[in-house]
Amino acid sequence: MNIRLATILALSILGGLIKIVGGVLYGSKALLVDAFTSFGNILAAILIIHYYQRSLEPPDRDHMFGHYRLTIAGPIYTVVIYSAIFGIVAMELINTAGKTYVVEEMAPVMAAIGFVVYLISILLSRGVDISFKIYSRFTGSELIESIVTIAASLSGALLSYIIDYIGAIILSLFIVYEVYNSIGNIIGIISDETSREIVMDIEHELNKLNINIDRIRVRRIIEGIYHGDIVIKMPPDTPLEAAHYIADKIEDRVKKKYNIDLTIHVEPE
Numbered sequence: 001m002n003i004r005l006a007t008i009l010a011l012s013i014l015g016g017l018i019k020i021v022g023g024v025l026y027g028s029k030a031l032l033v034d035a036f037t038s039f040g041n042i043l044a045a046i047l048i049i050h051y052y053q054r055s056l057e058p059p060d061r062d063h064m065f066g067h068y069r070l071t072i073a074g075p076i077y078t079v080v081i082y083s084a085i086f087g088i089v090a091m092e093l094i095n096t097a098g099k100t101y102v103v104e105e106m107a108p109v110m111a112a113i114g115f116v117v118y119l120i121s122i123l124l125s126r127g128v129d130i131s132f133k134i135y136s137r138f139t140g141s142e143l144i145e146s147i148v149t150i151a152a153s154l155s156g157a158l159l160s161y162i163i164d165y166i167g168a169i170i171l172s173l174f175i176v177y178e179v180y181n182s183i184g185n186i187i188g189i190i191s192d193e194t195s196r197e198i199v200m201d202i203e204h205e206l207n208k209l210n211i212n213i214d215r216i217r218v219r220r221i222i223e224g225i226y227h228g229d230i231v232i233k234m235p236p237d238t239p240l241e242a243a244h245y246i247a248d249k250i251e252d253r254v255k256k257k258y259n260i261d262l263t264i265h266v267e268p269e
């Protein structure tokens with residue numbers, strides 16, 4: 001593991017620890033919820049990056065179409081982790097419901113320190129490598145949560161604990177939103193959606209080559225990677241060599257332009 005990655009990870013964990021200590025010692029429920037999401041976030045980000053890197057491995061004997069869809073493990077783990085965290089946080093908030101508590105002024109201070117530490121880690125992760133970019137995008141929402149936490153715990157300390165409690169509820173709803181988002185992500189990956197745009201573009205290319213199309217099917221494997229098949233018709237007396245040449249040409253063009261693995265089937269007109 002390189003030093004930069006280790007630093008990023010250490011800072012993220014430190015930021016989470018500062019929040020948890022602040023939440024427990026100084027009574028802010030918002031800060032406690034935020035701390036839990038920080039740890040969930042770190043764990044999810046590590047898994048997402050791990051599976052993203054594995055998905056780039058070339059095809060092998062047991063994954064003949066490549067490993068692209070291994071990326072789906074990322075959002076699946078995110079759903080599991082965030083659901084577990086939501087359970088913990090919801091129990092904590094239910095147990096606190098109706099009870100008065102005191103938020104000390106140190107709570108927003110800890111929230112602010114945690115925020116700064118986290119911010120440094122995210123800034124460090126920018127512009128390094130694609131997987132770090134995933135991480136920094138992922139943790140961007142963590143910064144918004146931090147701002148909500150600081151505002152809620154500060155108002156909780158200065159005005160009323162109820163504002164802190166409402167802040168904690170808002171943050172826990174954000175966890176539910178992340179779960180919903182990740183499920184959408186998973187469905188998007190496995191549902192074999194097509195891209196109308198690409199299909200129309202292929203049709204256009206083939207029309208330019210004067211090819212008689214019988215059927216086109218394209219499905220998305222993951223974002224930016226497609227598979228498909230085309231059935232084209234040719235005169236029955238077309239020499240095999242000529243048919244093969246045309247099929248090759250089509251394959252080449254779409255591969256270059258859209259990164260599609262295309263199977264071409266030729267039928268007599």
Ligand SMILES: [Zn+2]
Nearest residue numbers: 060061062063
């Ligand atoms: Zn494999």
